[in-house]
Amino acid sequence: MSELKNDRLLRALLRQPVDVTPVWMMRQAGRYLPEYRATREKAGDFMSLCRSPELACEVTLQPLERFPLDAAILFSDILTVPDAMGLGLYFEEGEGPRFERSVRDRAAVKALPVPDPEQELRYVMDAVRTIRRELHGRVPLIGFSGSPWTLATYMVEGGSTKNFALAKSMMFDQPELMHALLDKLARAVTAYLNAQIAAGAQAVMIFDTWGGTLTPEDYREFSLAYMQRIVEGLTRESEGRQVPVILFTKGGGQWLEPMAETGADALGLDWTTDIGEARRRVGDRVALQGNLDPCVLYASPGAIRRAVGRVLEHYGKGTGHVFNLGHGIHPTIDPDHAAAMIDAVHELSRPYHS
Amino acid sequence: MSELKNDRLLRALLRQPVDVTPVWMMRQAGRYLPEYRATREKAGDFMSLCRSPELACEVTLQPLERFPLDAAILFSDILTVPDAMGLGLYFEEGEGPRFERSVRDRAAVKALPVPDPEQELRYVMDAVRTIRRELHGRVPLIGFSGSPWTLATYMVEGGSTKNFALAKSMMFDQPELMHALLDKLARAVTAYLNAQIAAGAQAVMIFDTWGGTLTPEDYREFSLAYMQRIVEGLTRESEGRQVPVILFTKGGGQWLEPMAETGADALGLDWTTDIGEARRRVGDRVALQGNLDPCVLYASPGAIRRAVGRVLEHYGKGTGHVFNLGHGIHPTIDPDHAAAMIDAVHELSRPYHS
Numbered sequence: 001m002s003e004l005k006n007d008r009l010l011r012a013l014l015r016q017p018v019d020v021t022p023v024w025m026m027r028q029a030g031r032y033l034p035e036y037r038a039t040r041e042k043a044g045d046f047m048s049l050c051r052s053p054e055l056a057c058e059v060t061l062q063p064l065e066r067f068p069l070d071a072a073i074l075f076s077d078i079l080t081v082p083d084a085m086g087l088g089l090y091f092e093e094g095e096g097p098r099f100e101r102s103v104r105d106r107a108a109v110k111a112l113p114v115p116d117p118e119q120e121l122r123y124v125m126d127a128v129r130t131i132r133r134e135l136h137g138r139v140p141l142i143g144f145s146g147s148p149w150t151l152a153t154y155m156v157e158g159g160s161t162k163n164f165a166l167a168k169s170m171m172f173d174q175p176e177l178m179h180a181l182l183d184k185l186a187r188a189v190t191a192y193l194n195a196q197i198a199a200g201a202q203a204v205m206i207f208d209t210w211g212g213t214l215t216p217e218d219y220r221e222f223s224l225a226y227m228q229r230i231v232e233g234l235t236r237e238s239e240g241r242q243v244p245v246i247l248f249t250k251g252g253g254q255w256l257e258p259m260a261e262t263g264a265d266a267l268g269l270d271w272t273t274d275i276g277e278a279r280r281r282v283g284d285r286v287a288l289q290g291n292l293d294p295c296v297l298y299a300s301p302g303a304i305r306r307a308v309g310r311v312l313e314h315y316g317k318g319t320g321h322v323f324n325l326g327h328g329i330h331p332t333i334d335p336d337h338a339a340a341m342i343d344a345v346h347e348l349s350r351p352y353h354s
Numbered sequence: 355m356s357e358l359k360n361d362r363l364l365r366a367l368l369r370q371p372v373d374v375t376p377v378w379m380m381r382q383a384g385r386y387l388p389e390y391r392a393t394r395e396k397a398g399d400f401m402s403l404c405r406s407p408e409l410a411c412e413v414t415l416q417p418l419e420r421f422p423l424d425a426a427i428l429f430s431d432i433l434t435v436p437d438a439m440g441l442g443l444y445f446e447e448g449e450g451p452r453f454e455r456s457v458r459d460r461a462a463v464k465a466l467p468v469p470d471p472e473q474e475l476r477y478v479m480d481a482v483r484t485i486r487r488e489l490h491g492r493v494p495l496i497g498f499s500g501s502p503w504t505l506a507t508y509m510v511e512g513g514s515t516k517n518f519a520l521a522k523s524m525m526f527d528q529p530e531l532m533h534a535l536l537d538k539l540a541r542a543v544t545a546y547l548n549a550q551i552a553a554g555a556q557a558v559m560i561f562d563t564w565g566g567t568l569t570p571e572d573y574r575e576f577s578l579a580y581m582q583r584i585v586e587g588l589t590r591e592s593e594g595r596q597v598p599v600i601l602f603t604k605g606g607g608q609w610l611e612p613m614a615e616t617g618a619d620a621l622g623l624d625w626t627t628d629i630g631e632a633r634r635r636v637g638d639r640v641a642l643q644g645n646l647d648p649c650v651l652y653a654s655p656g657a658i659r660r661a662v663g664r665v666l667e668h669y670g671k672g673t674g675h676v677f678n679l680g681h682g683i684h685p686t687i688d689p690d691h692a693a694a695m696i697d698a699v700h701e702l703s704r705p706y707h708s
Contacts, residue, residue, distance in 0.1 A: 163684055165652045172653035172661065215647055216628045217664070254607055254627060273608060274570045293569055298519045299526035307526065310571070330517055 002137030004202070004241075009071040009140050013203060013244035013266045013287050015320040021312065021349035022070035023342050024142075027328030028063040029075045033335055035062045046091045050077050053126035060131050064138065066335060067342045070322075071139050071203075072131060074196070076124055078146030078207055081188050082155050084115035096160030103155040104166065109181045114188045117195030124192075125199040132200035143201030145193050147208035147249075148185035148230075149223035152178065164213055171222055178222060186226040190233040197235045197243050205246040205268070206230060212251020219255060228262040246289055250327060253278070260285045271326030276314035288315070289322040292341065297325075297333045301340035308344040317352050356491030358556070358595075363425040363494050367557060367598035367620045367641050369674040375666065375703035376424035377696050378496070381682030382417040383429045387689055389416045400445045404431050407480035414485050418492065420689060421696045424676075425493050425557075426485060428550070430478055432500030432561055435542050436509050438474035439466045450514030457509040458520065463535045468542045471549030478546075479553040486554035497555030499547050501562035501603075502539035502584075503577035506532065518567055525576055532576060540580040544587040551589045551597050559600040559622070560584060566605020573609060582616040600643055604681060607632070614639045625680030630668035642669070643676040646695065651679075651687045655694035662698040671706045 004010075008022035030036055039059050043049035050056060060075040079097050083089035088100030103109055115121055131141055154160070156167040171178045193204045211223035227247055236243055247259055248268025259267050260282040269278055269290035278288055296307040308323075315321045323345045329338065358364075362376035384390055393413050397403035404410060414429040433451050437443035442454030457463055469475055485495055508514070510521040525532045547558045565577035581601055590597055601613055602622025613621050614636040623632055623644035632642055650661040662677075669675045677699045683692065 163652075163686075164649055165684070165686065168647070168649035169652045172650060172657040212626065215625050216631070218647075251605070251626065271569050272566065272605065277570070293522070293572075295518055295522035296526060298517075298523045303526040330519070332517075332519065 002135075004137045004140060006070055006139045009142075009322060010203060010241065010244060012319055012322050013246065013289075014242055015284065015287050017319050018353055019350070020346045020353060021315075021321050021323050023323040023345040024069050024071040024073065025063070025325050025329050025338065025342075026073075028067075028069065028073065028338075029059045030329060031331035032329055032333045032338070033062055033066070035065075046077070047089065050075070050080065051123045053123060053130045056123075056127040057130040057134055060127075060141075061134060063338075064135075067339055068346065069139065069342060071142050072135060073142040073205075074124070074128060074131065074144060074201065076127065076144070078144075078150065078209070079154055080121060080124055081115065081145065081185070081192055082151055084120035085112045085188065087155060097154065098159035099155065102158035102166075103152075103181060104170070106177055106180075109177060109184070112181075112184055114184060114191065117192050121192060121195070125195055128196050128199035128201055140202035141200060142203045142205055142246075143193060143196030144205040144207060145189045145196075147206050147211060147223060148182045148189060148226040149211055149214075150207065150209045151185050151189075152181050153210050155181070164210070171218065182222065182226045186229045186233075190230045193230065194233070194235050197238050201243070202238070202241070203244045203246065204234065205248060206264075208247065208249040208252065211249040216255060219249075219252070220258060223249065224255070224258060224262065227264075231263045244287075248289070256281050266322065268324070269326060274314055275311055275321070276316060279315060279320075284320070287320040287322065289324050291324070291326040294325040294327050294330055294333075297329065297337045297341060299337075301337065304337060304340045305344040305348070308341055309348050312345070312349050312352060315352070319353065323349070356489075358491045358494060360424055360493045363496075363676060364557060364595065364598060366673055366676050367600065367643075368596055369638065369641050371673050372707055373704070374700045374707060375669075375675050375677050377677035377699040378423050378425040378427065379417070379679050379683050379692065379696075380427075382421075382423065382427065382692075383413045384683060385685035386683055386687045386692070387416055387420070389419075400431070401443065404429070404434065405477045407477060407484045410477075410481040411484040411488055414481075414495075415488060417692075418489075421693055422700065423493065423696060425496050426489060427496040427559075428478070428482060428485065428498060428555065430481065430498070432498075432504065432563070433508055434475060434478055435469065435499065435539070435546055436505055438469035439509075439542065441509060451508065452513035453509065456512035456520075457506075457535060458524070460531055460534075463531060463538070466535075466538055468538060468545065471546050475546060475549070479549055482550050482553035482555055494556035495554060496557045496559055496600075497547060497550030498559045498561060499543045499550075501560050501565060501577060502536045502543060502580040503568075504562055504564045505539050505543075506535050507564050509535070518564070525572065536576065536580045540583045540587075544584045547584065548587070548589050551592050555597070556592070556595070557598045557600065558588065559602060560618075562601065562603040562606065565603040570609060573603075573606070574612060577603065578609070578612060578616065581618075585617045598641075602643070610635050620676065622678070623680060628668055629665055629675070630670060633669060633674070638674070641674040641676065643678050645678070645680040648679040648681050648684055648687075651683065651691045651695060653691075655691065658691060658694045659698040659702070662695055663702050666699070666703050666706060669706070673707065677703070
């Protein structure tokens with residue numbers, strides 16, 4: 001493997017000194033980029049893009065060609081694991097993800113296999129290996145997975161949902177069945193992330209998109225507990241370096257303290273929490289990643305620069321901050337506005353690291 | 355006016371002793387009730403239902419016929435104020451609300467009138483008077499309005515939005531223009547709520563549905579500041595009784611302390627905050643309203659009862675709690691499940707008030 005030329009991300013995630021604050025964007029390989037839309041067109045549908053290691057590599061690298069980002073993130077979908085469990089993931093144009101088969105009773109949970117990542121998810125591991133090769137050590141590669149709770153909601157509902165009626169009904173009425181499903185998912189996700197690390201992922205992130213729809217009690221029991229189990233089961237060193245783990249629960253700003261106790265190295269923050277306040281709350285236990293309101297990128301470059309400056313100022317001096325949006329970049333953002341944000345992070349953060 | 359026979363709600367909102375915890379449900383007059391759907395059918399469209407004082411009264415009273423609720427809430431829409439400002443509110447089947455005209459520049463903001471509630475919003479005041487008459491003092495009537503920020507998002511976007519691209523662009527790029535719009539809305543909402551109180555509303559609630567999409571800083575500047583101004587401008591006594599004011603920001607669990615400083619009597623809580631923790635944070639400054647996960651009503655009556663018990667237990671002994679869902683009741687809930695919740699609140703809360 002090539003020597004890593006820019007290790008700011010890994011250093012900041014481990015709260016080691018850096019020259020400037022590293023920056024990347026959730027969904028940085030995505031629809032806001034015309035070159036992404038062109039590759040997607042070439043691939044046909046979304047899952048064909050995910051399943052082709054060459055095309056997944058191509059779109060993963062696209063934002064790095066445009067912007068001086070400090071990380072690449074594997075291009076894939078959070079629902080590859082349930083798909084590999086045999087649920088039949090598909091996307092209908094203009095709709096969210098759907099499964100051919102949902103998981104709503106004991107027999108269905110019991111029948112779910114824990115996939116072998118190098119078999120059923122081989123295309124993801126091949127994408128990781130291809131991207132690492134093509135990156136030539138420019139920046140580190142982040143691997144990722146959905147959280148067990150987040151995956152479970154799609155599996156029980158059979159796709160996207162507004163109300164979580166079926167997933168939450170199972171949780172309230174048959175908690176032991178939901179636990180059986182989450183247990184299986186935690187084992188599958190642990191194996192999946194460890195395989196990504198073995199294939200070359202240099203940091204991993206767990207996306208808990210729907211943990212924030214739970215009460216604090218249910219969050220701890222049905223989402224956080226399983227993320228903690230994954231964190232405990234991960235390979236934390238590879239190629240002679242630590243592999244940092246980032247936990248991100250959208251809407252989880254009220255639960256940073258228990259999240260920091262999982263053993264994760266860093267927490268992702270959405271924009272509804274002040275990052276300075278968050279830093280005071282978690283102390284030196286974890287690094288923080290975030291947390292610009294993604295809508296700031298709709299504004300003018302001048303307003304973007306001011307908003308970046310405020311996030312940096314609120315975080316304050318010293319390492320432990322990875323700049324990011326508080327959620328994925330919206331598909332209608334002008335790429336030049338993303339550039340304005342990234343440049344502002346590097347320029348304005350220097351004094352905080354001197 | 356008839357003597358108020360059940361004043362639990364008003365007493366709990368003012369943190370005065372009660373025999374059992376009062377309970378009502380956001381959107382209790384709504385689509386989950388077959389009798390509501392029948393009246394709605396009779397009215398034709400949704401706005402005709404809102405504009406008819408007799409039909410609005412009919413649906414307001416429907417849930418009280420079924421359930422031993424401790425409050426009625428005016429049936430209306432949060433967008434009546436911008437409609438009265440001349441924006442032309444309409445609803446398309448299966449879509450969210452839309453305006454014929456949006457408000458996106460200085461001229462449009464300047465042209466907005468502050469409506470006279472007894473003129474352009476007379477149908478709302480007539481509904482309040484009709485409902486009060488027909489309630490015969492059974493329970494108090496809650497009036498309400500959307501918050502300035504929430505109304506502004508619809509007015510700038512021209513309807514519902516997922517990303518708040520236009521409203522937030524205006525906020526970031528032309529903050530003084532957004533402030534001019536919010537200032538006008540704060541004056542309109544103050545007049546609107548005071549007119550509801552004069553017409554017979556015995557408590558009022560401000561719904562800040564979209565304040566939770568802001569950063570903490572933007573929330574204080576663009577949402578909370580204007581709600582505070584409204585609270586300061588409200589008539590706080592009518593018919594010889596205090597008129598309590600409830601503030602509810604969905605997703606605002608991180609900002610309870612500044613919300614409690616506005617002078618409101620009570621704060622609405624969604625289900626992502628533990629109500630016991632919230633009580634410790636706000637102390638005796640305000641009462642709390644909430645906060646069952648509305649999805650609990652999808653579960654079995656046994657699970658509903660247990661979940662109600664947990665909210666009551668977390669709040670603990672003493673007054674200052676109005677039981678509610680953490681958000682509006684979902685349209686596909688079985689009314690018997692709502693009944694199970696309401697009965698459980700009255701039965702299980704008695705020991706906390708002895």
